[in-house]
Amino acid sequence: MSSASGAKMALEKELETYKKHLPELKAEHEGKFVLIHADDVVDTFSTYEDAIKSGYQKFNTQPFLVKQIHAIEPVFFVSRNISPSSTAI
Amino acid sequence: MPFLTSQISPRGPIVRAAIMLTVARKEMLASAGQTIPTPQTIQALIDTGASISGVDPTILSALGLTPTGTAEVVSATSAGAGVSVPTYDVRIGIFAARQGDLHFISEAVQVTATSFASSGYQALIGTDILSKCILHYNGADGHFTLAY
Numbered sequence: 001m002s003s004a005s006g007a008k009m010a011l012e013k014e015l016e017t018y019k020k021h022l023p024e025l026k027a028e029h030e031g032k033f034v035l036i037h038a039d040d041v042v043d044t045f046s047t048y049e050d051a052i053k054s055g056y057q058k059f060n061t062q063p064f065l066v067k068q069i070h071a072i073e074p075v076f077f078v079s080r081n082i083s084p085s086s087t088a089i
Numbered sequence: 090m091p092f093l094t095s096q097i098s099p100r101g102p103i104v105r106a107a108i109m110l111t112v113a114r115k116e117m118l119a120s121a122g123q124t125i126p127t128p129q130t131i132q133a134l135i136d137t138g139a140s141i142s143g144v145d146p147t148i149l150s151a152l153g154l155t156p157t158g159t160a161e162v163v164s165a166t167s168a169g170a171g172v173s174v175p176t177y178d179v180r181i182g183i184f185a186a187r188q189g190d191l192h193f194i195s196e197a198v199q200v201t202a203t204s205f206a207s208s209g210y211q212a213l214i215g216t217d218i219l220s221k222c223i224l225h226y227n228g229a230d231g232h233f234t235l236a237y
Contacts, residue, residue, distance in 0.1 A: 010156040010175045049197045052178050056117035066158050075171045078164040079138025
């Protein structure tokens with residue numbers, strides 16, 4: 001997985017943590033939403049809303065990642081002639 | 090079921106929308122005593138070719154948002170390859186055609202930051218949100234109806 005511009009992507013550390021723990025996450029929690037902060041897999045949740053809520057409660061404005069657990073990463077499509085931003089605002 | 094009917098513009102079916110913070114982020118900011126940014130009113134293109142909604146970075150910046158997710162995206166400019174992009178948690182509201190009230194407010198959704206410079210709209214409403222709506226596109230008569 002690469003960023004659109006090759007620039008360091010936001011949440012890169014959290015994404016590495018997700019990939020590192022994906023084997024056990026997909027075995028036990030596929031379809032759920034995982035909350036990750038830095039190197040820590042904090043918890044899993046049944047809904048995106050609950051995971052986001054927990055992230056803000058625990059980490060306030062610090063970076064955290066919420067990601068739905070998939071064995072195969074789903075790909076989203078945008079038909080427009082545009083380049084999605086690859087870096088944090 | 091509330092609905093709005095509007096003319097199809099030369100750029101496509103465009104609605105007036107509001108990009109706003111999720112309830113969770115609003116609560117976090119309130120408990121920290123920080124200012125809660127007001128919702129951003131924008132023009133949004135209904136795009137059945139987008140499976141994830143996108144919002145212009147200037148709008149996300151005005152809301153003070155930072156990424157809370159990532160998504161693998163294939164766009165017309167990515168040469169068929171998926172690229173990993175950050176996503177942001179927001180709620181999207183759609184205004185009724187004539188009144189000023191918001192007639193539809195999504196639950197928390199993740200959107201990409203996508204630049205729409207000079208396009209006449211600042212967001213794409215994709216099938217992630219349209220999957221909860223009924224869209225009737227009447228090209229022959231030049232109008233569309235969105236029910237939700």
